[in-house]
Amino acid sequence: MFTLLTPSALLALLGLLVPLAIHLWNRRPGRTVQVGSVRWLAASANRRLRSLKLEQLLLLLLRAAIVTVLAVALAGPAWQRPAPPARGQVLVSPELLTSATLPSVRPLVDSLRRRGYEVSRLEKRFPLISAEEWTAIVANPTASDSAGYTTEPDFLWARAAQAAQRFADRPVHLLTPAKLADLQGTRSNLPPNLTWQLIPSPDSGAWVQAAGLSGADKLRLLVGRSDEEKTTFQPITVARPDVAGAVSVPGLPPLRYETSATKQAVVRRADDSMAVPVQAAMRLRVYYTADQAEDARYLAAALRAAGSGLLVPPVITVSASEPSPSDSLTWVFWLSKAPISTAWKRRLDKGLSWWQQASGPGTAVTSSFGPAGAEVLIPVLRRDTAAILPPSTAVWTDGSGQAVMSRRTEGRGQVYTLHTRLNPAWSGLPDSPELPALLLELLQPSAPTLDLARNDQRVIAPSQVQAAIQRSSDSSENAPRKAVRPAPDTFTDLRAWAVLAAALLFGLERLLARRRPISSPVSPA
Template identity: 45%
Template sequence: MLTFLAPSSGLLALLGLVVPVAIHLWNRRPARTVPVGSIRWLAVAANRRMRNLKLEQWLVLLLRAGLVALLAGAVGGPVWRQPPPPRLGQVFISPDLLASESVEAVRATIDSLRRRGFALRQLSRNFPRISDTTWQQLRTAPRPPATATYDFWSRVQQAADSFPGQPIRVYTSATLRHFRGNRPALPTTVSWQALPLPGARTTWLTGASLSAPDSLRLLFSQSTTEAVLTSRRTVARPQQNGLLLPRIAGLPPLRYQSEAGGQAFIQVLDTDSNRVPVQTQPLRVWVYHDAGHALDARYMRAALRAAALGLAPRLELAVASTPPALTKELDWLYWLADTPVPAAWQQRTARGLMLWQDGRQPGTSVATTFAVTPQEEQYRISRLDTTLSHNSATVVWLAATGQPVLTHQQAGRGGFYRFHSRLHPAWSSLADSPDLPLLLLPLLQPDSTHTFSPHDQRQLAPAQILAPQPPSSAPQPAWPARASAIDMRPWLLLAAALLWLLERWVAGRTAAKPRAV
């Protein structure tokens, strides 16, 4: 498409076409002298020729007019704009949705996009193309493991970066475990639709402990699209190594195995082939509180008892206003007091003790929230203890203002947790939240998070998948950024130079021929 950067200047320059016409009207060639017998009629003929001016040398005139027109066009700044090739879009489908029946709900939409030129790809490593055969015969496509975990947010961000400016349609499941990390701010070219998987339900062995010398307590969980339920069952401990345990509905066969060192395991006879250790010792927890933290201790005791339902070992919990004796063997010590933890107990962290200390009075008044993950509930924080944590401490819970709420410092086989707030209602809303046991459970039993995540079938709300896009008032450019523009002025000047050479040659030949009168 030809456009002019300065069309008004070019139109004014076209007025120069009158110049060659005027030159041809007034610049007449001298006539050849022809002897005649009488000059009686020459004066009358000369006057008639002066009154009857007409154009001559039409070819030279046209060449000169064309030269002026080319120069006028160059003044107008002609540009040849090459619109970019049509932007073909991309369609991405997650592997779990591709192998499920839910993909039939969007098949017609995807077929319509494919007819418009969209490429069909799998939302996985390197974004492989999905062939027509695979798309038409999805029932024969290999199904990923039920416990496979993907990272949809980072994959879609990578897809947007790999195909910039192209329309992107994303179709995934809404399974919660596939959305990890922080939700990215995706460009407006990305359209995302999440579909629930039908009948998603998994059951897995969470833990095992020795409840009596001849019995085992098995902890297993069942996840649906709405919730995760945990149950316990006590079975007889096999007297011989390698025997199968009684079958539990929904679980694969379980085999009891004991090693030479006395450590026993439950072998899951499935494709994952996990080994769950049998814990022989209870989880020993002591909650110490002073008078100012008595209410905090009540909330902590209730939360720990509720969290014990999801623990494999038996919970031995003591709540007292006196510190435990140094001879007491503990796994956890909750120090709910303004006084510092005694050095003797801090040294016990090298042997595996976990210490927890609440915020100290008076604290600093704040108005912020925190969430363990972006898709979970926001918890209010009203006061924070500004005591600085050690440089090597890791932030476990972070407030929206960037202040640490819970930090963890590794020390030997144990560690030190500093809760910069409190469970008191004047400090936070955690005391009234039913999620407090779920927040404490991964801290009490870190292995439960690794065991739980691959089996979680809960669904994420569609509104939590894509970050809201702020309205943009910036005008869209008339031409895309990748549209090519060729400046035609050098070509017009080259054509004008060639035309001028041709005009000089034609004018020279014409001038060499005398004109008869």
């Protein structure tokens, strides 16, 4: 549709009076008429004035057209195209596209499609899903590719806000799982054009979180179970096959116990979708000299308390006899002033963990430290004066930022140095209820093979999502919800074409003006 951006500029059309006046007053010279008497001249002149009329009509029209086109160009001519009707968006998370619950949401999605909604993936750039692709995905959800999907904290909150902003001119319907693990972190404020529907998982999940050897013929499994309300863990002891064989656990799919060529035992699901390494029981040796016997007593009690939190309790030996580097040990707690020998350093290179504490008289200090959430801080009364060997990182720090315990990597092993002592004269660690938990963090093996978030089936309350959407429309709870903004029309500027047309008309006018016939001048009577 043709429109003018500045209609008031059409006042320039008054310039049409200029070529009209020129044509009325700039008349061609008359013919020379021989008369016998001048008495007829006055009458002839009066007749010419009474017969005043336009001449060179085509030239006049061209000049008027030039003025008209220039006036229109000043008015800002444009071609207005109405914006296409805003189509709603249905955004489906890739995790839901691969879930067995997808067929249950098909009626909703098909209904929205019939109302003109487009279906897209909740991914970067929100790629569209065609009708044929949607039918194929619903027929076989597990065959869909969700490799680009991530469940990092704040992912769904951030992606929902991005989708609502990307399609701010249209309604957006979001379909995602209701898993609490996907919706951790900071909740975003969402605009009112977003409708977020959470789809719960159909069944509870059960899996093996960790596995370990218990004795010569027992297998210890940490079985996790999760449903919409809670996630629990239960240790289960079953018979261990000699080399390889089936492992039966109630409520779990078929499992197999296998030993690889590297002698690493694993518990594997029959469909190969899960493999959990089997950890052997840790062997801890506490060695002490006479001057640190009291420290050893406190340490042994704390280690036994910490061991109860492990899947397989460790084997703890407390002795005043120095251990041999050839012993099969996981940890050595060295309560002695003697330095690490070369033989033990070779064991460190192979993955041994070593604990040592301050030696010498130390120096009196006044500081404290404690784990996050501790009700009572642990006082530090004395600390060693030895320099911390680089490269070391602080494991525990006091209120002044000084390391209470540091860790240094030696090959594949770790050296932990406590810069105070497990002695009431040095610190409050011996009497602290936090000591077993602090030691458990050190003894705990590396992160579990299976990510807990992958199996956590707990769901978020839909009211939390609705509260985020309602609060984003206005800071007041009673404020009216804002309407979705319609998409603006598009305009194509035609001023350049108007100026070009005026230039062409001007060239044609000049051509006709040069070809106008020239009359001979009036000769005197």
